[in-house]
Amino acid sequence: MAAPNWLYENFDTAGSAIGFRVNKKLDEVQSPFQKIEIYGSTDWGNVMLIDGAMMVTTRDNFLYHEMMSHPALFTHADPKTVVIIGGGDCGTLREVLRHPGVEKAVQCDIDEQVTRMAEKYFPELCESNGDPRAEILFDDGIAYMANCEPGSVDIVIVDSTDPVGPAEGLFNKAFFESCHRALKDDGILVQQSESPLVLLDLIKAMRTEMGKAGFTTFQTLPFPQPCYPTGWWSCTLARKGQGFDFRDADARAKPFETLYYTADIHKGAQSLPPFVAKALGEG
Amino acid sequence: MAAPNWLYENFDTAGSAIGFRVNKKLDEVQSPFQKIEIYGSTDWGNVMLIDGAMMVTTRDNFLYHEMMSHPALFTHADPKTVVIIGGGDCGTLREVLRHPGVEKAVQCDIDEQVTRMAEKYFPELCESNGDPRAEILFDDGIAYMANCEPGSVDIVIVDSTDPVGPAEGLFNKAFFESCHRALKDDGILVQQSESPLVLLDLIKAMRTEMGKAGFTTFQTLPFPQPCYPTGWWSCTLARKGQGFDFRDADARAKPFETLYYTADIHKGAQSLPPFVAKALGEG
Numbered sequence: 001m002a003a004p005n006w007l008y009e010n011f012d013t014a015g016s017a018i019g020f021r022v023n024k025k026l027d028e029v030q031s032p033f034q035k036i037e038i039y040g041s042t043d044w045g046n047v048m049l050i051d052g053a054m055m056v057t058t059r060d061n062f063l064y065h066e067m068m069s070h071p072a073l074f075t076h077a078d079p080k081t082v083v084i085i086g087g088g089d090c091g092t093l094r095e096v097l098r099h100p101g102v103e104k105a106v107q108c109d110i111d112e113q114v115t116r117m118a119e120k121y122f123p124e125l126c127e128s129n130g131d132p133r134a135e136i137l138f139d140d141g142i143a144y145m146a147n148c149e150p151g152s153v154d155i156v157i158v159d160s161t162d163p164v165g166p167a168e169g170l171f172n173k174a175f176f177e178s179c180h181r182a183l184k185d186d187g188i189l190v191q192q193s194e195s196p197l198v199l200l201d202l203i204k205a206m207r208t209e210m211g212k213a214g215f216t217t218f219q220t221l222p223f224p225q226p227c228y229p230t231g232w233w234s235c236t237l238a239r240k241g242q243g244f245d246f247r248d249a250d251a252r253a254k255p256f257e258t259l260y261y262t263a264d265i266h267k268g269a270q271s272l273p274p275f276v277a278k279a280l281g282e283g
Numbered sequence: 284m285a286a287p288n289w290l291y292e293n294f295d296t297a298g299s300a301i302g303f304r305v306n307k308k309l310d311e312v313q314s315p316f317q318k319i320e321i322y323g324s325t326d327w328g329n330v331m332l333i334d335g336a337m338m339v340t341t342r343d344n345f346l347y348h349e350m351m352s353h354p355a356l357f358t359h360a361d362p363k364t365v366v367i368i369g370g371g372d373c374g375t376l377r378e379v380l381r382h383p384g385v386e387k388a389v390q391c392d393i394d395e396q397v398t399r400m401a402e403k404y405f406p407e408l409c410e411s412n413g414d415p416r417a418e419i420l421f422d423d424g425i426a427y428m429a430n431c432e433p434g435s436v437d438i439v440i441v442d443s444t445d446p447v448g449p450a451e452g453l454f455n456k457a458f459f460e461s462c463h464r465a466l467k468d469d470g471i472l473v474q475q476s477e478s479p480l481v482l483l484d485l486i487k488a489m490r491t492e493m494g495k496a497g498f499t500t501f502q503t504l505p506f507p508q509p510c511y512p513t514g515w516w517s518c519t520l521a522r523k524g525q526g527f528d529f530r531d532a533d534a535r536a537k538p539f540e541t542l543y544y545t546a547d548i549h550k551g552a553q554s555l556p557p558f559v560a561k562a563l564g565e566g
Contacts, residue, residue, distance in 0.1 A: 006293055006300055015326030016509065017289055019300030043298030043481070060480065060513075197343065197509060198326070224507060224515035226299065226480060230343075231514010232507035259558040268551020275542040 004042050009054045011229035014198035018054055018229055020044050026121060031113035033166045038121045046121045047227070048089065050114070050161055054227045056089050056122060064192075065125075066261040067223040067269075068235055069095035072155050072190040073102075074251040074266065075237065075244055079154040080104070083182070085141035085170065087159035088114030091125040093134060096157070098256040105134050110166055112138035142169045148182035156183060158191035163202070171206055176213030176238075186242060189215065193236040195229055196222045196272075200279040203236060207280070210238045219244040220280060221269040223260070244270070287325050292337045294512035297481035301337055301512055303327050309404060314396035316449045321404045329404045330510070331372065333397070333444055337510040339372050339405060347475075348408075349544040350506040350552075351518055352378035355438050355473040356385075357534040357549065358520065358527050362437040363387065366465070368424035368453065370442035371397030374408040376417060379440070381539040388417050393449055395421040425452045431465035439466060441474035446485070454489055459496035459521075469525060472498065476519040478512055479505045479555075483562040486519060490563070493521045502527040503563060504552040506543070527553070 008019035022039040026046065029036050037049045045058020069092050073079050080103045082096050088109030096105045109115065115136065119126045129136060137144065145156070156179045160167040169175055170191075179189045189210070193203045207218050215238035225233035237244060251263035272282060291302035307323040320332045328341020352375050356362050363386045365379050371392030379388045392398060398419065402409045412419060420427065428439070439462045443450040452458055453474075462472045472493070476486045490501050498521035508516035520527060534546035555565060 006291070008289070008291065008300060008302060010289055010302070010304070012304075015304035015324060017291060017300070017302030017304075018514075019291060019293070019302065021293070021295075021298035021300075041298060197507070222507070224480070224505070224513075226513040226515060230507075230509040231301075232509060257557070260556040262554060262557060264551070264554030265556060268547070268554055271545060271547030271551055273543040273548060274540070274545060 007039060007047070009049070009052060009229070014195065014229050016198070016229055018227060018231070020047055020057065022047065027117065029113050029117065031111050033111045036113055036117050038117055048117060048121065051165060053162060055161070056091065057227045058122065060226045061091055061125070062259045063223055063225050064233065065091035065095050066258050067221065068092050068157055068159055068190065068192060070258065070261040071221055071235070071246065071266050071269070072157065072188045072237055073099050075246040076154055076188050077186065077247070081153050082155045082157065083108065083148070083153050084157045084159055085145065086161070086167065087157065089118040089122060089125050090115060090129055092157055092159045094125055094128040097128045097131050097133060100255060103133060106137060107134070108137040108139050108141045108144045110138065110140055142175055142178070145175060145178035145182055148178065150181045151184050153182045154184060154187055156187070156189045158189070160192060162194070171209065173209045173212045176210045176215065180214045180240070183240070185240060187240070189238040190235050193220060193234045195232055196220065196234045196276050197230050197232055200276065203234065204280060206236060215239060216241050217243060219270065220272065220276070222272070222276070223269060290322060290330070292332070292335060292512070297478065297512050299481070299512055301510060301514070303330055303340065305330065310400065312396050312400065314394050316394045319396055319400050321400060331400060331404065334448060336445060338444070339374065340510045341405065343509045344374050344408065345542045346506055346508050347516065348374035348378050349541050350504065351375050351440055351442055351473065351475060353541065353544040354504055354518070354529065354549050354552070355440065355471045355520055356382050358529040359437055359471050360469065360530070364436050365389070365438045365440065366391065366431070366436050367440045367442055368428065369444070369450065370440065372401040372405060372408050373398060373412055374405070375440055375442045377408055377411040380411045380414050380416060383538060386416060389420060390417070391420040391422050391424045391427045393421065393423050425458055425461070428458060428461035428465055431461065433464045434467050436465045437467060437470055439470070439472045441472070443475060445477070454492065456492045456495045459493045459498065463497045463523065466523070468523060470523070472521040473518050476503060476517045478515055479503065479517045479559050480513050480515055483559065486517065487563060489519060498522060499524050500526060502553065503555065503559070505555070505559070506552060
């Protein structure tokens with residue numbers, strides 16, 4: 001590729017597309033699970049695609065990684081043990097490890113190649129991989145959660161691709177039952193839950209499956225994410241009974257810098273737009 | 284166009300693109316000012332492009348129109364006279380007229396063809412055009428503001444295209460001086476201010492020009508907008524001294540429905556992410 005070129009992801013489900021101007025294809029690997037491509041872009045740093053879907057750019061990944069971690073960690077009273085299912089780019093792991101109270105953070109992604117690519121093309125996301133509290137596994141996240149010691153985990157973060165292909169099994173009752181069992185009574189499950197504008201049906205279906213698995217309270221937090229379809233994304237928290245008041249004072253006094261997350265942003269995201277609240281039965 | 288096709292806007296400034304799957308080109312007109320195209324899409328209703336840039340889709344325009352109007356109108360103590368510069372699709376006008384206290388709303392767009400196209404392809408946006416409080420002009424907004432009676436307007440809303448082509452003159456000191464003169468002492472200027480992720484320089488430059496024109500306090504509110512580059516957009520409010528505390532109780536008791544805007548969403552948008560606050564010198 002000589003001159004800059006436009007690289008698009010056509011998101012069939014929603015009939016919308018996202019694209020970046022790229023000037024170089026840096027790598028491509030077909031792992032046993034998926035095709036991973038890396039491009040250099042003119043304005044967004046490096047871009048990782050998995051099976052043609054934009055996963056991470058250097059420039060905007062902080063939005064997603066901060067929102068997948070800090071709201072859950074500042075909602076739980078004292079999170080010590082965190083499990084990340086997926087998250088092979090290690091960006092969520094890095095954010096989790098910013099919390100000094102975390103004693104152990106396990107990252108279990110099925111595809112080692114995602115992490116190898118991240119180490120090479122997104123080294124800043126991997127800067128905490130050597131933290132003694134981090135355990136990085138390349139294994140089936142569904143099996144990992146099924147075999148987890150009951151009541152041993154404070155927070156499970158499901159940082160997965162879309163619910164097709166390898167990630168399909170991360171969106172159903174059986175998987176959520178494993179998460180429910182692994183979590184302590186005050187534990188929190190948080191999962192990336194796609195676009196609140198065009199994928200409300202998916203968020204509803206996910207909550208229904210979580211409910212069948214025993215979770216009783218839910219909270220969906222929207223946030224901007226330019227490299228994902230519609231540029232507007234969400235995570236959904238689930239819990240066994242407790243509400244989602246967060247540790248406001250601790251969030252304000254957090255001992256680390258963030259680019260997007262703040263206590264006020266967290267609080268703001270808790271107020272759903274009426275059309276979302278209505279669709280989720282909270283209106 | 285027989286089979287569905289992908290229609291993209293490549294946003295050169297940011298090196299990112301937005302696209303929709305369309306199945307029909309419904310119309311195209313070259314006005315004296317710009318080329319206006321209308322497509323039917325598979326998932327987003329109709330789509331209007333001006334000079335190749337996505338302007339409005341049936342599905343997501345409520346985000347922009349609600350945020351261009353309600354935050355300013357619920358910040359001003361008692362807005363009676365509102366001027367909209369641009370806004371030819373009439374969606375902002377419709378939102379402004381939902382406020383019972385508004386006695387007069389002037390919409391001044393240079394291009395009559397935008398409104399003619401909106402009447403035909405986005406009739407819901409034009410449903411308040413016959414309101415006796417509405418005055419719809421097709422004229423040069425720069426001249427309109429320059430000739431406005433001093434101290435006669437409560438709110439000026441600049442609902443323009445990007446600062447190139449016909450809208451270029453809506454982003455500089457001379458135009459803002461006209462707005463400043465036309466506004467009463469407690470008046471509010473609000474302008475669409477592009478993407479807070481990739482166009483922070485533009486927001487800074489706009490605030491600087493507003494400052495040269497006499498405005499002293501500013502507030503930038505981010506919101507999601509899938510059909511604009513990066514899917515994350517903003518409006519910027521400017522004032523002559525007063526702050527931006529809004530009429531919280533009135534916003535909660537508003538006598539009309541909204542899909543996105545609420546008092547809590549408004550309050551949430553007032554908390555800028557740290558990277559935006561820092562770039563704007565508010566960090």
